[in-house]
Amino acid sequence: MSDKFKKIYEAIVDGAEDGLTGTALFKHVLSECPNATSKKIVKASLLALTDPEMKDEKVLRVIYDLAIKHRLDAVSENDAEPDDASDAPKLKADRKHTKKQKSQKTDMAASDSAN
Numbered sequence: 001m002s003d004k005f006k007k008i009y010e011a012i013v014d015g016a017e018d019g020l021t022g023t024a025l026f027k028h029v030l031s032e033c034p035n036a037t038s039k040k041i042v043k044a045s046l047l048a049l050t051d052p053e054m055k056d057e058k059v060l061r062v063i064y065d066l067a068i069k070h071r072l073d074a075v076s077e078n079d080a081e082p083d084d085a086s087d088a089p090k091l092k093a094d095r096k097h098t099k100k101q102k103s104q105k106t107d108m109a110a111s112d113s114a115n
Helices: 003-017 022-032 038-050 057-069 091-114
Strands: none
Touching: 003 022, 003 038, 003 057, 022 057, 038 057
8 A cells, every 4th residue: 555545544444443434534534634635535445445454344334435425525626636537447438349349240250151
């Protein structure tokens, strides 16, 4: 885990284990990590959810709720960072390309069987 997420991760887990939920947990994370962006908070939350050491269902639910609630929020000016378009999957374009290839293969197979 990179250092930029480690402090946010620790603030989320510590707050959740101390019984903080919802807005109180969110404010706790921002007080511990004032430069945290919503994107980093959500990523750190997801890291916590995938941590095999985390076994407390209540804590996991609180962290999950935090990630879901703040998935699209803008927390600070730092959230204005442009997302790298190359990171975003191009599912629709990929599916069209795959469908086109399958269609071509089917057409080729049909023409071969006709001959």
